[in-house]
Amino acid sequence: MNQMPQPTTRHIPDRLDNPLRSAIFSWQSLLLLVAIGIFTLNSFASPYFLSPWSLSDATFNFTEKALIALAMALLIISGEIDLSVAAIMALASTAMGFALQFGVDTPGLVAIGILVGVACGAFNGFLVTRLGLPSIVVTIGTMSLFRGISFIVLGDQAFKGYPQSFAFFGQGYVYWVVSFEFVLFLGAAAIYYVILHRTNFGRRIFAIGNNQVAAQFSGVRVGQIKFALFCLTGLMSGIAAVLLTSRLGSTRPSIAQGWELEVITMVVLGGVSILGGAGSITGVVIAAFIMGLVTFGLGLLNVPGIVMSIFIGALLILVIALPIVYRLVRQR
Amino acid sequence: MNRNLFALAPRRLVRTREIWLLAAIVVMIGVITLRAPSFAAPGNLLGIFNNTAILIILALGQMVVIITRSIDLSMASNLALSGMVVALINAAYPEIPVPLLMAMAAACGLALGALNGLLVWKLDIPAIVVTLGTLTIFRGTNFLIAGGQWVNADELSPDFIAMTRLDILGVPLLSWCAVLIAMAFFVLMTRTPLGRSIYAIGVNPTASVYAGINVGRTKFIAFCISGLVAGFSGYLWVSRYVIASVETANGYELSIIAACVIGGVSIAGGVGTVGSALLGALFLGVITSALPVINISPFWQMAISGAAIILAVILNARGERRQGRIILKRAETGA
Numbered sequence: 259m260n261q262m263p264q265p266t267t268r269h270i271p272d273r274l275d276n277p278l279r280s281a282i283f284s285w286q287s288l289l290l291l292v293a294i295g296i297f298t299l300n301s302f303a304s305p306y307f308l309s310p311w312s313l314s315d316a317t318f319n320f321t322e323k324a325l326i327a328l329a330m331a332l333l334i335i336s337g338e339i340d341l342s343v344a345a346i347m348a349l350a351s352t353a354m355g356f357a358l359q360f361g362v363d364t365p366g367l368v369a370i371g372i373l374v375g376v377a378c379g380a381f382n383g384f385l386v387t388r389l390g391l392p393s394i395v396v397t398i399g400t401m402s403l404f405r406g407i408s409f410i411v412l413g414d415q416a417f418k419g420y421p422q423s424f425a426f427f428g429q430g431y432v433y434w435v436v437s438f439e440f441v442l443f444l445g446a447a448a449i450y451y452v453i454l455h456r457t458n459f460g461r462r463i464f465a466i467g468n469n470q471v472a473a474q475f476s477g478v479r480v481g482q483i484k485f486a487l488f489c490l491t492g493l494m495s496g497i498a499a500v501l502l503t504s505r506l507g508s509t510r511p512s513i514a515q516g517w518e519l520e521v522i523t524m525v526v527l528g529g530v531s532i533l534g535g536a537g538s539i540t541g542v543v544i545a546a547f548i549m550g551l552v553t554f555g556l557g558l559l560n561v562p563g564i565v566m567s568i569f570i571g572a573l574l575i576l577v578i579a580l581p582i583v584y585r586l587v588r589q590r
Numbered sequence: 591m592n593r594n595l596f597a598l599a600p601r602r603l604v605r606t607r608e609i610w611l612l613a614a615i616v617v618m619i620g621v622i623t624l625r626a627p628s629f630a631a632p633g634n635l636l637g638i639f640n641n642t643a644i645l646i647i648l649a650l651g652q653m654v655v656i657i658t659r660s661i662d663l664s665m666a667s668n669l670a671l672s673g674m675v676v677a678l679i680n681a682a683y684p685e686i687p688v689p690l691l692m693a694m695a696a697a698c699g700l701a702l703g704a705l706n707g708l709l710v711w712k713l714d715i716p717a718i719v720v721t722l723g724t725l726t727i728f729r730g731t732n733f734l735i736a737g738g739q740w741v742n743a744d745e746l747s748p749d750f751i752a753m754t755r756l757d758i759l760g761v762p763l764l765s766w767c768a769v770l771i772a773m774a775f776f777v778l779m780t781r782t783p784l785g786r787s788i789y790a791i792g793v794n795p796t797a798s799v800y801a802g803i804n805v806g807r808t809k810f811i812a813f814c815i816s817g818l819v820a821g822f823s824g825y826l827w828v829s830r831y832v833i834a835s836v837e838t839a840n841g842y843e844l845s846i847i848a849a850c851v852i853g854g855v856s857i858a859g860g861v862g863t864v865g866s867a868l869l870g871a872l873f874l875g876v877i878t879s880a881l882p883v884i885n886i887s888p889f890w891q892m893a894i895s896g897a898a899i900i901l902a903v904i905l906n907a908r909g910e911r912r913q914g915r916i917i918l919k920r921a922e923t924g925a
């Protein structure tokens with residue numbers, strides 16, 4: 259992993275790597291290879307895998323997480339982290355269910371879900387950027403706080419009875435087997451790709467992640483950008499909450515429990531440095547597919563969900579460890 | 591032992607913070623006692639301590655890791671796995687004496703912690719990534735070895751269950767464990783070269799390298815320590831709650847970190863004492879025990895501890911006044 263700190267003296271190459279060569283040996287290609295490998299294995303392992311409807315179903319179990327992962331990638335590249343995303347989803351979902359009791363209809367519900375998400379993100383952003391608190395601790399706190407509010411509102415109850423039209427977001431298809439969620443994810447991925455890799459804003463995120471002080475002195479408004487990124491993460495969590503609530507058709511306070519770690523796994527697997535300053539949207543998107551394919555493929559083989567988590571955890575460590583081991587071996 | 595300046599300054603800050611936290615706990619107990627006079631009865635306070643004992647032990651282990659600028663997210667999964675291992679052994683071979691099982695749980699935890707430590711030390715992967723991965727791996731392994739089954743009260747031997755309830759001078763063994771382990775940590779952190787090294791690499795890893803401290807190895811030892819106490823707590827947990835399942839202590843890793851943070855252990859490393867972890871855990875423990883007493887639905891507990899964490903961080907940051915340190919900043923690579 260090229261962004262890992264190098265203990266040895268800095269090596270300055272005589273000439274830059276050939277772009278084709280560096281593309282072939284890049285993180286994304288490694289991931290893509292893994293993804294193709296898993297896809298092939300899955301097709302051999304289960305006869306049910308290679309059907310359009312199966313593949314369409316496979317997308318459902320990762321698109322919501324992947325939507326959050328897109329924003330989380332930006333946040334982690336900037337050197338911060340948000341552990342409260344799943345709790346934001348719970349709170350947003352609870353707010354939607356609460357509004358439902360007062361007869362709010364679908365457009366209102368969606369607006370409320372997204373607004374609550376943004377508000378939660380802004381609260382995190384305020385604590386981190388204005389009060390200068392470490393984000394990992396702040397969001398551990400808000401994680402308890404947000405989900406705690408859901409528990410206060412709901413207790414052991416659940417909100418049910420969402421309107422028929424609301425079901426479209428999580429269950430609807432745009433065309434044939436292509437679900438609304440999937441289209442939304444692809445659209446969002448394209449937007450995030452442009453934001454991160456094609457705009458000043460994106461460059462500044464990398465600048466902050468690589469050296470916050472230097473970025474500050476170069477005139478980058480570090481606080482503002484980080485605040486915006488927290489809001490963005492909140493926004494995506496709000497959207498994910500709308501989708502998941504619509505897909506499940508009910509709200510419980512335990513909704514999306516533990517998702518924050520899966521989202522972060524997705525981001526790190528996608529080659530984003532947890533230390534900040536490096537990463538790409540392409541990697542995160544491929545990682546999302548990998549996680550979706552692994553989970554779905556193992557599901558077809560009747561492997562229980564918790565055992566899949568071994569694969570995901572091992573994949574996370576292996577994919578990061580392998581390049582390091584390779585480098586160590588080559589140095590010998 | 592030389593008390594170096596660099597270690598003294600942050601610790602003095604912590605000491606005043608500990609006094610404030612202690613005061614907060616006392617005030618809280620006082621206020622609750624106004625509404626429920628029996629709350630401050632010695633028996634009840636001992637009960638609260640006993641209920642918090644496992645959290646205290648875990649928070650101490652986590653504190654050591656956080657001081658070295660790392661984090662161990664896998665402690666709760668380690669606890670569950672180690673607890674499951676000894677529960678299964680106990681169910682299969684009830685004749686094995688319980689103290690041996692306790693040692694087995696600790697050894698199992700130590701091995702898992704060493705795995706984390708090795709990955710952090712030898713491969714230089716950030717601790718948060720390593721333990722995020724092992725968190726799910728340990729929990730999945732737990733499911734595999736138990737086949738998704740629970741180990742229930744009727745499968746455990748009576749000795750296994752009775753051990754944590756063993757009465758010594760009117761206090762259960764579980765509480766004694768917390769007291770003894772806290773004392774051991776106090777000696778470790780303040781009276782040994784290893785404790786000094788742990789603070790040193792947290793305060794300034796680069797300077798520590800020049801001072802001849804092996805940063806990677808010290809982190810490895812820190813993870814071994816957190817694994818050891820997590821494994822030992824695995825036995826305590828199963829014995830205390832008389833069940834071992836895949837869901838044991840699910841999500842508890844964040845409560846452990848919360849206890850440290852409330853106590854004033856700085857996530858940026860280098861700051862934290864045994865007292866801070868102890869008081870942070872007790873603070874959470876008192877809240878948990880107090881809610882039913884003052885007729886607040888237990889559903890409030892999560893939000894209240896969340897608010898407590900945020901408040902604690904805000905207050906700690908005001909006292910700390912350190913500037914420019916980025917969270918998750920890259921750990922120094924030691925020799």
